[in-house]
Amino acid sequence: MAEIKDPENTIIIELKDGPVVIELLTDIAPGHCERMKQLARDGAYDNVAFHRVIDGFMAQTGDVENANMEKDYNPRRAGTGGSKYPDLKAEFSRIPHDRGTLGAARSSNPNSANSQFFINFNDNHFLNGQYTVYGRVISGMENVDKIVRGEPPANPDRMISVKVAADA
Numbered sequence: 001m002a003e004i005k006d007p008e009n010t011i012i013i014e015l016k017d018g019p020v021v022i023e024l025l026t027d028i029a030p031g032h033c034e035r036m037k038q039l040a041r042d043g044a045y046d047n048v049a050f051h052r053v054i055d056g057f058m059a060q061t062g063d064v065e066n067a068n069m070e071k072d073y074n075p076r077r078a079g080t081g082g083s084k085y086p087d088l089k090a091e092f093s094r095i096p097h098d099r100g101t102l103g104a105a106r107s108s109n110p111n112s113a114n115s116q117f118f119i120n121f122n123d124n125h126f127l128n129g130q131y132t133v134y135g136r137v138i139s140g141m142e143n144v145d146k147i148v149r150g151e152p153p154a155n156p157d158r159m160i161s162v163k164v165a166a167d168a
Contacts, residue, residue, distance in 0.1 A: 002021050002138040002139030004021065004165050005023075006023075007164070007165040007166035007168075008037075008164065008165075008166045009023070009024040009026050009033065009037075010022065010023055010024065010138075010164070010165035010166075011024060011036060011037070011040060011135065011162060011163070011164060011165070012162070012163050012164075012165055012168055013045075013140075013159050013161075013162050014159070014160040014161040014162075014163075015140075015143045015144070015146075015147070015157065015159065015160065016146075016157055016160065017142075017143040017146045018140060018142075018143045019139070019140050019143065020119075020137055020139070020140035020141070020143050020144055021137065021138050021139040021140055021165075022102055022135045022136065022137055022138070023135060023136055023138045024036065024037070024134060024135045025095065025133065025134050025135055025136070028091065028093045028095055028133065028134065029091035029093065029104075029132050029133065029134035030091070031088050031089065031091055032088055032091055032104050032113065032132050032134035033134050033135070035083075035085065035088060035114075035115070036117070036134070036135070037164050038085070039062075039064065039083055039085075039115055039162075040162045040163055040164050040167075041164060041167065044064040044083060044115065045061075045062065045064065045115075045159050045161075045162035046159065046160070046161050046162060047158055047159070047160070048061055048062060048063065048064055048158055048159050049061065049063075049152070049153075049156040049157070049158045050147050050148070050153065050156050050157050050158065050159075051063060051066075051152045051153075051156060052118075052151050052152060053147050053148060053149045053150055053151070053153055053156075053157075054121075054149065054151065055121070055149045056121060056122055057120075057121060057122065057124065058103070058118040058119060058120050058121055058124065059118060059119050059121065059144060059147045060105055060116060060117070060118040061116065061117065061118075061158075061159060062105065062115045062116035062117045063081045063082070063115065063116050064081070064082070064083045064115045065081030065082060065083065065115075066081040081115075082114030082115045082116065083114055083115040085114065085115075086114075087111060087112050087113060087114050088104070088111070088113045088114060088132075089111050090106075090110040090111050090113070090132055091104075091132045091134065092110075092129050092130070092131075092132060093132075093133060094128075094129075095133040096123070096125055096128050096133075097120050097123070097124040097125060097126075097127040097128055097131070097133060098120065098123050098125075098136075099120055099121065099122050099123055099141070100119065100120065100136050100137035100141050100144075101119075101120050101133050101135070101136050101137075102117055102118070102119055102133065102134055102135035102136065102137070103117060103118050103119075103120065103127065103131045103132065103133055103134075104116070104117055104131055104132040104134060105117055105118055105131075106131065110130075113132060117134075119137060119144050121144070121145065
């Protein structure tokens with residue numbers, strides 16, 4: 001695993017193939033970073049499916065309302081929900097959507113991001129300035145690359161656990 005410089009602003013996602021360590025960009029998107037830590041500390045992300053995984057593009061997850069495998073998982077609804085918290089205002093920046101960056105998923109409304117996020121498999125610069133970038137994978141991208149593809153996948157992978165490194 002990578003050296004963790006700021007445990008309070010580092011997320012560890014446990015996947016079936018191993019951990020993914022994400023450095024949060026608190027100076028770029030403080031609201032999105034706080035929300036991710038809040039949901040991680042609530043345990044809301046644990047067992048949530050990767051409901052949209054497009055080869056060569058990205059892996060999307062974080063629908064805590066509809067994609068938790070412990071609850072009534074419905075692949076047709078996965079990707080339509082958020083969390084019990086209000087939507088976030090966009091925090092667009094000049095940070096590019098490079099391989100391994102974390103982006104906030106949203107509807108057509110720029111201020112509709114809530115709990116869902118995606119990890120870019122490739123450089124996806126056509127997303128620049130349209131979706132909030134608020135983290136980057138610093139270790140474990142090889143584990144992200146092994147996530148099962150599909151929209152939705154027939155048998156989706158899930159985030160086994162999501163923790164703030166300071167709490168792990």
